[in-house]
Structure formats: structure tokens, C-alpha cells
Amino acid sequence: EPEVTQTPSHQVTQMGQEVILRCVPISNHLYFYWYRQILGQKVEFLVSFYNNEISEKSEIFDDQFSVERPDGSNFTLKIRSTKLEDSAMYFCASRRLTGTGANVLTFGAGSRLTVL
Amino acid sequence: TQLLEQSPQFLSIQEGENLTVYCNSSSVFSSLQWYRQEPGEGPVLLVTVVTGGEVKKLKRLTFQFGDARKDSSLHITAAQPGDTGLYLCAANFGNEKLTFGTGTRLTIIP
Numbered sequence: 001e002p003e004v005t006q007t008p009s010h011q012v013t014q015m016g017q018e019v020i021l022r023c024v025p026i027s028n029h030l031y032f033y034w035y036r037q038i039l040g041q042k043v044e045f046l047v048s049f050y051n052n053e054i055s056e057k058s059e060i061f062d063d064q065f066s067v068e069r070p071d072g073s074n075f076t077l078k079i080r081s082t083k084l085e086d087s088a089m090y091f092c093a094s095r096r097l098t099g100t101g102a103n104v105l106t107f108g109a110g111s112r113l114t115v116l
Numbered sequence: 117t118q119l120l121e122q123s124p125q126f127l128s129i130q131e132g133e134n135l136t137v138y139c140n141s142s143s144v145f146s147s148l149q150w151y152r153q154e155p156g157e158g159p160v161l162l163v164t165v166v167t168g169g170e171v172k173k174l175k176r177l178t179f180q181f182g183d184a185r186k187d188s189s190l191h192i193t194a195a196q197p198g199d200t201g202l203y204l205c206a207a208n209f210g211n212e213k214l215t216f217g218t219g220t221r222l223t224i225i226p
Contacts, residue, residue: 004158042204042219043204043206044216048213050212056213058213091158103208103212104149104164105149105214106161107158107159109158110158112156
């Protein structure tokens with residue numbers, strides 16, 4: 001069964017450092033997402049991406065964050081200068097447009113980011 | 117701001133018992149999904165409901181979408197230890213993003 005793959009599975013970084021989290025969405029999917037989940041809290045939407053541009057973003061997704069689809073397969077999330085509060089599990093997801101109109105997402109296993 | 121409240125937050129029951137968890141919002145959903153999440157993994161889709169009043173069954177799991185499209189429930193019959201996990205509802209409110217609920221952490225005691 002097709003899956004969304006994420007790397008790295010765990011990254012530890014110093015506060016202020018740049019981090020890039022990578023995702024390979026399912027090959028025939030057109031919409032891409034990043035979500036995050038701080039330990040013990042709910043899954044939060046960060047950003048959606050379609051047709052090579054951001055289609056929607058949350059208040060969390062400030063100027064420190066950026067997304068890119070540098071080639072036909074990868075979808076990346078960059079955090080420019082990490083803060084302690086960026087420590088979380090980051091999930092990539094992708095979807096195709098379903099006939100019902102429901103946004104059915106397939107999630108990756110996540111990348112755990114620890115900022116020290 | 118659209119919020120999804122799930123109840124109960126925690127539920128611990130004996131194997132073989134039945135249970136129901138709830139997902140509620142003050143706003144109308146365009147669609148709703150239920151996910152299950154294991155520790156250290158991403159959410160895995162269980163079901164999608166789109167039509168108000170819709171009922172879907174997945175083996176011992178029954179999902180219901182409220183007529184007013186503001187609530188949903190998940191009922192598990194004869195719970196088994198393998199049902200242990202975090203159950204998340206997630207809804208579309210007519211925009212691109214999926215809004216997740218607060219989650220119900222279910223523990224089935226053998």
C-alpha cells in the first residue's frame with residue numbers, strides 16, 4: 001500500500017539552528033500538508049500546499065517556517081531559527097481529490113524534533 | 117475558530133465491554149474522519165463520513181455522523197486489547213485544512 005515517508009525520524013538540534021524536515025508524498029497525490037503535535041497535545045494544522053504554492057496556513061506558520069517542493073517527489077518543511085517551543089512531532093500528509101469532496105489524508109509516521 | 121471536542125478524554129474498560137466516544141462541534145462539518153494513532157506514529161484513517169445521519173461499520177466499530185453534521189460518535193462492541201490507542205476525530209469546515217479533535221485515549225484491560 002502506498003505510504004508517505006518522512007525523514008529524519010528524530011532530529012535533535014540546538015536553539016537557533018535551521019532544520020529541514022523531508023517528506024515523500026504518495027506519487028499521484030496533489031495536495032500536501034504539514035501538521036505538528038506537541039507532546040500530549042492535539043494534532044495542529046500548519047500549512048497546505050497545492051500547485052506549487054501555499055493554499056492555506058495557520059497562525060503557527062509564521063515567517064520562521066517555509067515549505068518547498070524542490071523536485072517532483074520531495075516536500076520539505078524548513079524552520080529557519082528553531083525555538084524551544086518548536087519541539088514536537090511533525091507529520092507530513094498528502095491526498096488526492098476524492099469524488100466525495102472529503103479531504104482524506106494519508107499521514108506519514110512523523111519526524112520528532114527536539115530543540116535544546 | 118472551529119473546535120472539535122472529544123469525550124471522554126480518557127477511557128479505561130475491561131475486555132469484552134462496549135464503549136462509545138463522542139466528537140462535537142458548534143459548527144457544521146462538511147466531512148468528518150476518524151483516525152487512530154499509536155505512540156510514535158502518525159494518525160491512520162479509520163473512516164470518512166460525509167452525509168448527515170450516515171452510519172458506517174468497520175468490523176466491531178460503528179461510526180455515526182449526526183443529522184445536523186455537528187457531531188459524530190464511535191461505538192466499539194466487545195472491545196479487545198488491540199483496540200487500545202488514541203482515537204482522533206478530524207473535520208473539514210469547508211476549507212482546506214483538517215481540524216483535529218482533542219482525542220480520546222482508550223485502554224482496554226485484558
